Amino acid sequence: MMRQKPIVIGVTGGSASGKTSVSRAIFDQFSGHSLLLLAQDAYYKKSDLPFEERRKINYDNPLAFDTPLLHDQLESLIAGRAIDRPVYDYTIHNRSAEVVHMAPKDVIIVEGILILADEELRKLMDIKVYVDTDDDIRVIRRIRRDMRERGRSLDDIIGQYLQTVKPSYHQFIEPTKRYADIIVPEGGHNTVAIDLLTTKIRAILAERGLVD
Numbered sequence: 001m002m003r004q005k006p007i008v009i010g011v012t013g014g015s016a017s018g019k020t021s022v023s024r025a026i027f028d029q030f031s032g033h034s035l036l037l038l039a040q041d042a043y044y045k046k047s048d049l050p051f052e053e054r055r056k057i058n059y060d061n062p063l064a065f066d067t068p069l070l071h072d073q074l075e076s077l078i079a080g081r082a083i084d085r086p087v088y089d090y091t092i093h094n095r096s097a098e099v100v101h102m103a104p105k106d107v108i109i110v111e112g113i114l115i116l117a118d119e120e121l122r123k124l125m126d127i128k129v130y131v132d133t134d135d136d137i138r139v140i141r142r143i144r145r146d147m148r149e150r151g152r153s154l155d156d157i158i159g160q161y162l163q164t165v166k167p168s169y170h171q172f173i174e175p176t177k178r179y180a181d182i183i184v185p186e187g188g189h190n191t192v193a194i195d196l197l198t199t200k201i202r203a204i205l206a207e208r209g210l211v212d
């Protein structure tokens with residue numbers, strides 16, 4: 001039988017809006033199924049600049065990402081080919097030397113702040129989700145997370161937020177909301193939205209004969 005195209009779900013929204021939580025909530029609904037999560041963060045460009053210069057890069061601008069590589073690798077997975085995904089290390093603001101080998105799956109969740117900003121990437125997605133969380137809540141979440149997990153000081157987080165994160169959110173990320181099929185307020189704890197998405201994904205899996 002001919003291999004059916006996998007389902008691709010794009011999950012976007014501002015930093016700390018709850019994209020990862022939504023993606024994981026969907027992932028958990030399909031435990032035992034053939035599914036993978038692909039984070040756009042892994043595709044931040046490699047840089048030869050010194051650390052002090054790398055700290056100052058605007059990581060919320062589409063130019064910070066190696067989008068052709070993400071596009072190529074997503075296309076490969078859709079075509080049924082495995083990929084060696086890059087690994088990004090936030091603590092050093094650079095790509096690490098490792099790669100992660102990923103086999104193709106029936107359901108692919110692509111998650112990241114700017115995945116809907118690129119038309120060619122959008123064309124690869126069956127369902128596009130925008131996680132919409134107020135700026136103040138996102139800042140609070142980001143401060144907590146970046147101090148705990150990304151090795152940042154409060155002053156660094158605030159400086160970066162005011163200089164690049166906030167203006168770029170309004171310039172590049174928020175305008176991509178118009179491309180979303182579904183807008184999910186507040187993220188991963190929105191069980192109704194997660195249930196609706198899960199039901200839709202199951203329906204597409206059945207349509208394509210991808211059920212176990």
Ligand SMILES: Nc1ncnc2c1ncn2[C@@H]1O[C@H](COP(=O)(O)OP(=O)(O)O)[C@@H](O)[C@H]1O
Nearest residue numbers: 015016017018019020021141145186187188189
């Ligand atoms: N609904 C929520 N209520 C409270 N905290 C949340 C909620 N959703 C996410 N968080 C927390 O906020 C931080 C960012 O969430 P995450 O899902 O990683 O966002 P993103 O992937 O959009 O950056 C994490 O520390 C997470 O635990």
Ligand SMILES: O=c1ccn([C@@H]2O[C@H](COP(=O)(O)O)[C@@H](O)[C@H]2O)c(=O)[nH]1
Nearest residue numbers: 014015016041059060090093094113165
């Ligand atoms: O070296 C880096 C690379 C990225 N960032 C910030 O990460 C967020 C995107 O990740 P989320 O998990 O969606 O929050 C983006 O806003 C960048 O500013 C960074 O600080 N340093």
